[in-house]
Amino acid sequence: MKKQYKIDTDGVTVWINGPVHCMARFGRMGIDIHRYPADAVVGECLFCTHAPTAAVDWKLFRTKMKELHGVVVPDRYTPKRFR
Secondary structure, X not given: OOOOOEEXXXXXXXXXXXXXXXXXXXXXXXXXXXXXXXXXXXXXEEEEOOOOOOHHHHHHHXXXXXXXXXXXXXXXXOXXXXX
């Protein structure tokens, strides 16, 4: 099965983009994991935080991406501040 997402990073923020939307973002000021657009009638967020992130949040982000979207986020995308 072909991947239906792309992971990008600038070393600070990580974006996971699906074919038609931003599935998730991990940044200094929070986590955003979104529903697919067709499911957004019940709200965009599946799991979102709005506070400064720490290393434990990176682990949580990776766990939630696998749980909610089946996406495994490889170690190579770990933000530089947590390496």
